[in-house]
Amino acid sequence: MRLDVGEAGFAAQFEALVDARREADADVARDVATILRAVRDEGEAAVAAFTRKLDGHDLAETGWRIEPADCRAAYEGLEPELRAALDLAAARIRTYHEKQKPEDSEWVDEAGVRLGARWRPVDAAGLYVPGGRAAYPSSLLMNAIPAKVAGVGRLVMTVPTPGGQTNALVLAAAHLAGVDEVWRIGGAQAIGALAYGAGRIARVDVVTGPGNAWVAEAKRQVYGVVGIDMVAGPSEIVVVADAKNDPEWIAADLLSQAEHDTVTQSILFTDDAGFADKVAEAVDRQIPELATATVARAAWDANGAIIVVPTLDEAMPLVDRLAPEHLQIATDDPQALFDRVRHAGSVFLGRYTPEAIGDYVAGPNHVLPTGRRARFASGLSVLDFMKRTSFLGLTEESLKVLGPATVALAEAEGLPAHARSVALRLRLNR
Amino acid sequence: MRLDVGEAGFAAQFEALVDARREADADVARDVATILRAVRDEGEAAVAAFTRKLDGHDLAETGWRIEPADCRAAYEGLEPELRAALDLAAARIRTYHEKQKPEDSEWVDEAGVRLGARWRPVDAAGLYVPGGRAAYPSSLLMNAIPAKVAGVGRLVMTVPTPGGQTNALVLAAAHLAGVDEVWRIGGAQAIGALAYGAGRIARVDVVTGPGNAWVAEAKRQVYGVVGIDMVAGPSEIVVVADAKNDPEWIAADLLSQAEHDTVTQSILFTDDAGFADKVAEAVDRQIPELATATVARAAWDANGAIIVVPTLDEAMPLVDRLAPEHLQIATDDPQALFDRVRHAGSVFLGRYTPEAIGDYVAGPNHVLPTGRRARFASGLSVLDFMKRTSFLGLTEESLKVLGPATVALAEAEGLPAHARSVALRLRLNR
CATH class of the missing domain: 3.40.50.1980 (Nitrogenase molybdenum iron protein domain)
Structure with missing residues (x-):
């Protein structure tokens, strides 16, 4: 699919890409x-x-x-x-x-309350x-x-x-x-x-x-x-690339997603219509050479898109709407565009960082939020296998500082046993 | 309910407490x-x-x-x-x-790969x-x-x-x-x-x-x-207390959970049978004085328990089985017992730290994992409203270091476009 931001109907076509239901029925x-x-x-x-x-x-x-x-x-x-x-x-x-x-944390605050998390x-x-x-x-x-x-x-x-x-x-x-x-x-x-x-x-x-x-x-x-870890759906890649890239490289990047499954989504944003043509041609040329040609062809035809934008800057709000699992930024100064990204699972910076490197040996996790979930979810991490216990310890003195407010709030919420558990310790007349 | 670790049938009775289904049907x-x-x-x-x-x-x-x-x-x-x-x-x-x-992180490793998380x-x-x-x-x-x-x-x-x-x-x-x-x-x-x-x-x-x-x-x-944040079920508290506590205080602590809802669970572990009796009596005496008496009575009768253990140390593996939302340790040296806890949402240390303090003004979050979920889940935190984007950036030189292994793994996994996206950039003959 070829889209141009300047054309009538772009908004609706882009919306369809964002909302594409590729999930379990x-x-x-x-x-x-x-x-x-x-x-x-x-x-x-x-x-x-x-x-x-x-x-x-x-x-x-x-x-x-x-x-x-x-x-x-x-x-x-x-x-x-x-x-x-x-x-x-x-x-x-x-x-x-x-x-x-x-890291675990522990401190005693100015009210004398011991606080922390483990x-x-x-x-x-x-x-x-x-x-x-x-x-x-x-x-x-x-x-x-x-x-x-x-x-x-x-x-x-x-x-x-x-x-x-x-x-x-x-x-x-x-x-x-x-x-x-x-x-x-x-x-x-x-x-x-x-x-x-x-x-x-x-x-x-x-x-x-x-x-x-x-x-x-x-x-x-x-x-x-x-x-x-997270509900995982079909994979997706968004590539943001200018005309200085080798179209063959970018075509291979798009196909490295498409070959996974017929429901994966590969989207290229570029600011050059001629480069868009060259990538489209390279995709068509490369597919038959792949052992995964059937899957890649089906995925690219159903869910592939090349979107021409006036400037790559203007692509970034659209990228945030897509909140892609993988985002590749192939420009001379990828950081400038990366600074504008709010929602993405993992970002691949520069012309020599194909997404496949992240799938295997780079180090960051390749289990990433799909289906727009990078809006709220993160890739798999050590934290998914750990949990945090908060703790607190009061002395009689610090209970005197925090107790009366607790009693007031508990009574306002209609929870008298809460109030009593504090009042008894402070010998308050409640 | 009164249980004694030493009695026949304890294992089955305790198992019933752990497995109590208090969830949506x-x-x-x-x-x-x-x-x-x-x-x-x-x-x-x-x-x-x-x-x-x-x-x-x-x-x-x-x-x-x-x-x-x-x-x-x-x-x-x-x-x-x-x-x-x-x-x-x-x-x-x-x-x-x-x-x-x-905190965000960013570094360049010895292979020249820029890595980080934002x-x-x-x-x-x-x-x-x-x-x-x-x-x-x-x-x-x-x-x-x-x-x-x-x-x-x-x-x-x-x-x-x-x-x-x-x-x-x-x-x-x-x-x-x-x-x-x-x-x-x-x-x-x-x-x-x-x-x-x-x-x-x-x-x-x-x-x-x-x-x-x-x-x-x-x-x-x-x-x-x-x-x-987490699937939230009915609330629970476990109190570990020796005989040096005021039974009225501990009774109020147990009731501060019971008054929330008829399905909440309040459990006391103590190493003193006489103290257990006194707390049970104090609970019965306090309930009628509460505006929340009906709810507290129903919850205590249905899901309350006092468990006598030979030593408080021996209570701790049982506490881990319960993985309670709230754990109150009311002893002179609560840290010694806390060190043995693996699973709890929030822990309240010492005789002057009733759980109610944590509900309102202490600072840690009171939205905590219930229903044994402290085995794998944490209380609500700032992290629940944020997400992490990993990133990486390679140079031509660092791609030469990581590229061949990526090509080998991609080919072994039967993903030729993955391999090609790297091989093209390295001008490898694949």
Whole structure:
């Protein structure tokens, strides 16, 4: 789709891009509710039944768990170049996330009140790793390493193994990341097992990780029973690029999103109509050369857009409306445009920062808010695996300072026992 | 309920306390889904209809908004003692939450990669304030002030006004906290209006605030469309107290939770059976003296418990199982026991720190995780009104360092356009 800000009808066309519904529908929600209820009520029998039906293997035969020794063997069996790449990714992800660790705080204020906050990891985290077409070891590292950095004691992973087939690269990544348990289950039934527990699978406290529409909806439905990272929908990229870029590079960037799934969205803003033409041509030329051509073609045709703006400055309010998961700014001075961005999951600055670098080895998390949720949500972080306990301590003296106001407010709110709990200690006549 | 760790059957009885289902049932979920769908599809007409039906007033007559001038007048009309109490509360809540503001970070690592994270407030936040029996100005301060500290530009409040009646204390608090818009609506329809927008009410990005079972379920259902603080369920307190406490004080503390609602849970752990008896007697003696006696009696009878443990140390693993919203440790050395706590929303240390102090003026937030959610969730904070954008910038040189590993991983994951976006820039022959 080619849009021009100056043309009649632009506002409505852009609105359609912003509002594009690429999310789970009501049927998915109903199916997922049925699966979750079955897992909650019937435990591992339900998990086994859904796995037989949906993944085509019998857990009693294939085994429920993938053993640590198998993961280690997969890691050791990797070809050296790939193992080094995984090692580099893990090390850089770890370093970036270590800077996210929150500090505890404690102070005594002028009223003599001791105040503070203390962070602790959750006891157990469940990591969903997609199987089949989207079997991504990088996802595993991006989920497992922040949990490890947080200090989570029990790291549980689920990964579907359709037809019983495992993915050596995923198992290798599990070994590298230090995952404690690996279960060969997937889909909504895996999310249910993690949230409610299911026989041999003990429940966890937080469930994270990307998945298809069923997995995303299942996470939404168990939210509150456990913590989750964020409802994940289809991916998107916005590229802001001037005419000084190589159109082939920008076309590859747009396609690196499109090849993920037919529902992903790739949008280019440029201030040069001729460059827009060249990128469109490069996209069409590159697609047939990709092993992922069918998916990329469908995604680009359905959800791709090139938008010509008078100046790149004028693109930025539109970018904020889109609140994209990924934003690439390919100009000589990307910082000037980045300063104007309020809503984006992760931003890739300059001509030599293709989004793919962030998917693997840069360090920041690639689990990011999709579907305009960067308006209010953040990428996965160490904080998603920790929680904060506030605390306070008063002395008799400081209670004298704060007590009367508390009594006044409690009485005004009609809560006499609240008032009494303070008044008794101060021997107030209430 | 009186339990003793040493008695037969304790494990099962305690398990029942941990698992007590005090949450919304399926009927509530269905009703809420119906209301939310109507508000999403029909906008303000649906909001007006539900308000007429459930709150008993016609918004066309009472007006949709409560004007800023009315809020200011309510504040100025407060009796001086109460106004001073509200002022003290607001100032102390602000000071505490200002310490939560996250810092942006940026660095260049040894590979020459620029990395960092940037925090920004959400554009608009919606604050739910309960009406009717639970019309709490303190809730408003606890929700509005963190949003203001975060830098949220548009602060929207909804408060039901049953029969059209407003609550002067709530309006005064709205003025004090700097709320920008006040709408006289409540229930699931208010949550729907905030999440989806409804005619004159523009949608927000985050919805926070406590409410009844319908409000809590509505927040759960719109999660993902907007951010929410946490699914809020009935409140609970756990008090850990030795025999050196005044049983009347501890009884008042337990009742300060029980008087909120018939489904709240109050649990005392003590190492002295005689003290347990005295607290039980004090509870029974105090209840009839409360204006909230009916609610407190029902809550205590249904969900109250006194548990005798051999030593208070032995109570702490049980406290972690309960992961209570509020934990009061009333001993000479509360820190020793606090050091052993992993899961609690907020902790009140020492004999002179009744939980009620934290409800109003201490400073930490009183919107806290309930229903065992302190296992994975935190109290409301400035972070709930902000989001983090990660960023990275590579040079041609640093892309040479990270590029080959990215190409290797992308190819291993079957994503050729990812690999190409890097390879083209490095002029690699792929």
